[in-house]
Amino acid sequence: MTAAVLQTDGLVVGYGGRPVLDGFDFALRPGEVLCLIGHNGAGKSTLLKTLFGLVPRQAGRILLDGRDLAVVQPRALTAAGVSLVPEGRGVFPGLTVAETMSMGMWAAGIPKEQRPQRLEWVMSVLPALKTFYQQRAGTLSGGQQQIVSIGRALLSQPRCLLMDEPSIGLAPKLFQDLLQPIRTLQQRTGMSILLVEQNVKEALKISDRVIVMKSGAIIREALPQDLADNAKLMELY
Numbered sequence: 001m002t003a004a005v006l007q008t009d010g011l012v013v014g015y016g017g018r019p020v021l022d023g024f025d026f027a028l029r030p031g032e033v034l035c036l037i038g039h040n041g042a043g044k045s046t047l048l049k050t051l052f053g054l055v056p057r058q059a060g061r062i063l064l065d066g067r068d069l070a071v072v073q074p075r076a077l078t079a080a081g082v083s084l085v086p087e088g089r090g091v092f093p094g095l096t097v098a099e100t101m102s103m104g105m106w107a108a109g110i111p112k113e114q115r116p117q118r119l120e121w122v123m124s125v126l127p128a129l130k131t132f133y134q135q136r137a138g139t140l141s142g143g144q145q146q147i148v149s150i151g152r153a154l155l156s157q158p159r160c161l162l163m164d165e166p167s168i169g170l171a172p173k174l175f176q177d178l179l180q181p182i183r184t185l186q187q188r189t190g191m192s193i194l195l196v197e198q199n200v201k202e203a204l205k206i207s208d209r210v211i212v213m214k215s216g217a218i219i220r221e222a223l224p225q226d227l228a229d230n231a232k233l234m235e236l237y
């Protein structure tokens with residue numbers, strides 16, 4: 001069997017001595033969109049941040065392509081093809097989109113000579129970026145800021161994308177406008193996506209598999225069609 005792109009084995013993470021994830025096991029398979037849903041405080045963001053090296057783990061293993069990662073840190077993960085779209089968009093309001101992208105390319109370590117092409121590629125995936133490219137991020141709508149945040153995460157041409165609640169504050173129609181281009185890219189390239197979402201109904205439309213978390217543990221694994229009717233979803237909350 002092909003190794004999981006990202007996997008945890010007995011992962012323990014917490015804050016101030018209190019574990020949020022306590023022996024957490026999960027696997028993101030190659031080429032899938034895995035949707036992670038669950039109550040507030042279940043530990044979804046903590047998992048994403050830990051996988052990307054922003055929160056240190058206390059115990060357990062994180063494996064990339066089946067290989068145990070001794071050191072988990074954002075730069076190494078970016079170089080290995082993993083990218084994070086953080087919760088709350090993480091854009092700098094005073095920077096223009098152009099400046100944000102320049103900084104992103106520098107941070108991702110993209111060689112200077114490859115930068116124009118890389119930018120063109122991101123804009124081919126997210127053409128809307130062009131329409132507000134010279135504007136300061138702080139003047140953009142929530143949906144536009146989210147496009148910037150996703151565009152920045154795509155600069156490294158990741159094969160694995162971690163997305164933390166990209167739909168927050170967006171109308172359902174905007175959610176689909178935002179995520180359909182990513183789903184198209186994912187289906188074309190075989191990218192793997194771990195998507196944390198509260199907007200379950202919309203997220204299920206672009207997911208291949210769903211896991212439901214409660215208090216730091218997985219309480220259910222399902223296919224989107226298994227949760228298609230509202231009653232089944234309500235049982236989980």
Ligand SMILES: Nc1ncnc2c1ncn2[C@@H]1O[C@H](COP(=O)(O)OP(=O)(O)OP(=O)(O)O)[C@@H](O)[C@H]1O
Pocket residue numbers: 015016020038039040041042043044045046047
């Ligand atoms: N930096 C932090 N310091 C202390 N406690 C934290 C920190 N970040 C998260 N927590 C706590 O860890 C628990 C899990 O939070 P986390 O944000 O991972 O959950 P979540 O499932 O993503 O929920 P939400 O949907 O509300 O973001 C919560 O009890 C939260 O209060």
